[in-house]
Amino acid sequence: MNLKWTLTATLMFASLGFGQNSSAQLESHPNVNAAFPEIHDWNTLRISLSRTGCYGKCPTYDVEIHGDGTVLYDGKFNVAAKGKHTAKISHASLVELVDFFRKANYFSLSDRYVSGITDYPAYETSISFDGVSKSVLDYAGQRVGMPATVLDVEAAIDRLSGASKWVGRKRGD
16 A cells, blocks of 8 residues: 555545544543542532534524522524523532433543534533533534433433523424
8 A cells, every 4th residue: 555545545534524533532532430529519510501503403502500500591593582591490400410410421421522424513511510620522423422321411401401491492403
């Protein structure tokens, strides 16, 4: 195999997204089972979900949940409620939401699950507390091995924060 053919094949595979998917998985996933830390100061808790647009009518919005139960929502496009809205959720809902992160083994997930597809929305979740933080980017992530538990975390944030009432319809349409 000559160098010219190897370089051409590498560029072709990279343009199709093959190299990107593999390297994103390998670079950002430590292959370590990181235990989910206990939350000592609930006031430091921040959970977020950001959903970007797509070539269709995908809802575009951000939601952030604070440890005191404050929910901040910012609807941008293709949502029932545009603009900034606030709400409050119970401590029990916060605990339930954190349990979704725990069940997903969130701190052991890759940072990015990115497919080479070009017309999907991106979903980014994050959690931080007590000086510890982690985020996960989902861009058609199940196509590159993202566990379904990440989808569970995304859905739980929408449901338990109350954001689903502002979004007003299914995501990904």
